[in-house]
Amino acid sequence: MTKTLGKTRDKTRIQRKNTATILEAALDVFSTHGFRGSTVDQIGNAAGLSKPNLLYYFSSKEAIHNALLSGLMDTWLDPLRALDAQGDPLPEILNYVCRKLKMSREFPRESRLFANEIIQGAPRIMGALDAELRPLVDEKCAVIAGWIAAGKIAPVHPYHLMFSIWSLTQHYADFDVQVHRILGQDTDPYPEAEVYLETLFTRMLTPQTI
Amino acid sequence: MTKTLGKTRDKTRIQRKNTATILEAALDVFSTHGFRGSTVDQIGNAAGLSKPNLLYYFSSKEAIHNALLSGLMDTWLDPLRALDAQGDPLPEILNYVCRKLKMSREFPRESRLFANEIIQGAPRIMGALDAELRPLVDEKCAVIAGWIAAGKIAPVHPYHLMFSIWSLTQHYADFDVQVHRILGQDTDPYPEAEVYLETLFTRMLTPQTI
DNA sequence: CCATGGTTTGACCATATGGTCAAAGAGACG
DNA sequence: CGTCTCTTTGACCATATGGTCAAACCATGG
Numbered sequence: 001m002t003k004t005l006g007k008t009r010d011k012t013r014i015q016r017k018n019t020a021t022i023l024e025a026a027l028d029v030f031s032t033h034g035f036r037g038s039t040v041d042q043i044g045n046a047a048g049l050s051k052p053n054l055l056y057y058f059s060s061k062e063a064i065h066n067a068l069l070s071g072l073m074d075t076w077l078d079p080l081r082a083l084d085a086q087g088d089p090l091p092e093i094l095n096y097v098c099r100k101l102k103m104s105r106e107f108p109r110e111s112r113l114f115a116n117e118i119i120q121g122a123p124r125i126m127g128a129l130d131a132e133l134r135p136l137v138d139e140k141c142a143v144i145a146g147w148i149a150a151g152k153i154a155p156v157h158p159y160h161l162m163f164s165i166w167s168l169t170q171h172y173a174d175f176d177v178q179v180h181r182i183l184g185q186d187t188d189p190y191p192e193a194e195v196y197l198e199t200l201f202t203r204m205l206t207p208q209t210i
Numbered sequence: 211m212t213k214t215l216g217k218t219r220d221k222t223r224i225q226r227k228n229t230a231t232i233l234e235a236a237l238d239v240f241s242t243h244g245f246r247g248s249t250v251d252q253i254g255n256a257a258g259l260s261k262p263n264l265l266y267y268f269s270s271k272e273a274i275h276n277a278l279l280s281g282l283m284d285t286w287l288d289p290l291r292a293l294d295a296q297g298d299p300l301p302e303i304l305n306y307v308c309r310k311l312k313m314s315r316e317f318p319r320e321s322r323l324f325a326n327e328i329i330q331g332a333p334r335i336m337g338a339l340d341a342e343l344r345p346l347v348d349e350k351c352a353v354i355a356g357w358i359a360a361g362k363i364a365p366v367h368p369y370h371l372m373f374s375i376w377s378l379t380q381h382y383a384d385f386d387v388q389v390h391r392i393l394g395q396d397t398d399p400y401p402e403a404e405v406y407l408e409t410l411f412t413r414m415l416t417p418q419t420i
Numbered sequence: 421c422c423a424t425g426g427t428t429t430g431a432c433c434a435t436a437t438g439g440t441c442a443a444a445g446a447g448a449c450g
Numbered sequence: 451c452g453t454c455t456c457t458t459t460g461a462c463c464a465t466a467t468g469g470t471c472a473a474a475c476c477a478t479g480g
Binding site: 224250261265269 | 436437438439440441447
C-alpha cells in the first residue's frame with residue numbers, strides 16, 4: 001500500500017516535520033474544497049512544499065486524504081466513548097453535548113472534512129462507519145435506553161437523540177459561514193450555543209413527575 | 211451574462227424540455243460531488259445529452275450551477291415564510307419543523323447542494339444569504355422573541371432556535387448515508403424523526419407554569 | 421573532508437476537463 | 451418541396467492536474 005518511505009526505519013526529524021506540515025495544509029484545503037475540489041499543488045502551496053516533494057512523503061493525493069480520515073474517526077468518537085453508563089444520566093448527556101460542541105469549536109476543519117465526506121456518499125469511510133461508529137453507537141444507545149427504562153430521563157428515541165446531538169453541535173462548525181452571516185461577522189456564537197443546547201436537552205430529557 | 215439563447219423569443223418546447231432535463235441531471239451530479247467535483251461530461255451523461263449540447267443551453271458549467279442555486283433559495287425559504295405571527299405559537303413552530311423535515315425527505319438533493327455550498331464557504335450564494343435569508347430570519351426571530359416576551363412559549367435564544375430547526379431537519383437529508391448506516395439500510399427514519407422532533411420542541415418550548 | 425543516504429526539484433508525461441466552432445441534421449411553415 | 455431557424459455533434463484547443471524520474475542537493479557520521 002504505502003510504497004513511499006517503506007523501509008522499516010525510524011522517521012527522520014525532517015520526515016516527521018514535513019508529514020505534519022503536509023497533513024496540516026491538507027486539512028485546510030480538503031476541508032474547504034472537498035476531495036475532488038482540492039489539488040495537490042494547492043496543498044503544496046499551503047504547506048510551502050513542491051508537488052513532487054509532497055508525493056515523496058505520500059504516495060498519492062488519496063493517500064494524504066486517507067491519512068487524515070483515519071486519524072479523524074478516532075478523535076471524533078472520543079467524546080462519545082467518554083459517555084459513562086455508571087454516571088448520572090442527564091449530566092452525562094449534557095457533558096457529551098458540551099464536549100461535542102467544544103470539538104466543533106476547536107476542530108471545525110475536521111468537522112467539515114467529515115461532513116464533506118458523508119454528504120458525498122462517504123465513499124472513503126463507509127468501512128469505518130460500519131466498523132467503528134455503528135458498534136459504539138449501538139452500545140451507547142443501549143445505555144440510554146436503559147436510563148429511559150429506569151425512568152432516569154424522559155423517554156425519547158435513543159438513536160434520534162444521538163443524531164440530534166451530532167447535528168446540533170456540528171452545525172456550528174459545518175455551517176459556520178451561514179451562522180456568522182446571520183448573527184454578524186464578529187459574534188462568537190459558541191457561548192450562546194452552549195446555553196441554548198444545555199437548555200434544550202435539559203428540558204427535553206428531564207423526567208416529568210406526574 | 212447569458213449569451214446563449216439570448217433573443218427575446220419564447221422558449222421552444224424542445225428548449226423547455228432540455229433545460230429541465232439538464233437541471234435535473236445537474237442537481238443529481240452537483241449534489242453528490244460538489245461544484246468542482248462534478249464535470250460537464252458527467253452531467254451530460256446523466257441528462258443523455260452531449261457536452262457541446264449542454265453548453266448550447268447553458269453558457270458554462272457555472273451557469274448551470276447558478277441556475278440551480280437561484281431557483282433553490284426561494285423554495286428553501288418557503289416553509290419559514292409560512293410561519294405566521296398571528297398563529298398559535300407552539301403549533302406554528304411545530305408546523306415549521308414538520309414542513310422543513312418534509313422538505314428534507316422530498317428534496318434531499320437540494321438540501322445537499324445547499325450544504326455543499328455552505329460548507330465550502332458559500333462563495334456563490336453569499337449574496338443570497340445576505341439579501342434573502344438574513345432579512346427573513348431577522349423578521350421571524352422577532353416574531354418568536356415576541357411570543358417569548360408574551361409568555362406564549364418558554365424562553366430560548368430565537369436565532370439558535372432557528373439554527374437548531376435547520377440542523378435537525380436537514381441532517382436527515384445531508385447525512386442520509388450515516389443515518390442509514392446506523393439504523394439499517396432499509397429503515398425509513400422519517401416517521402420516527404418526526405415524532406422525535408415534535409417531542410423535542412414541544413418539551414423545550416412549552417412554558418413552565420411556576 | 422568524503423561518502424552515504426535521505427531530501428528536493430525542474431522537466432516531463434498522459435489524461436481530464438471546460439469550452440469553441442464549423443458543419444451537419446431536424447422542425448416548422450409557407 | 452424549399453427555406454429558414456433551431457438543435458446537435460465530431461473534432462478540436464488550451465489548460466489543469468495527478469503522477470514520474472533522473473539529477474541535483476544537503477545533512478551527518480566516520
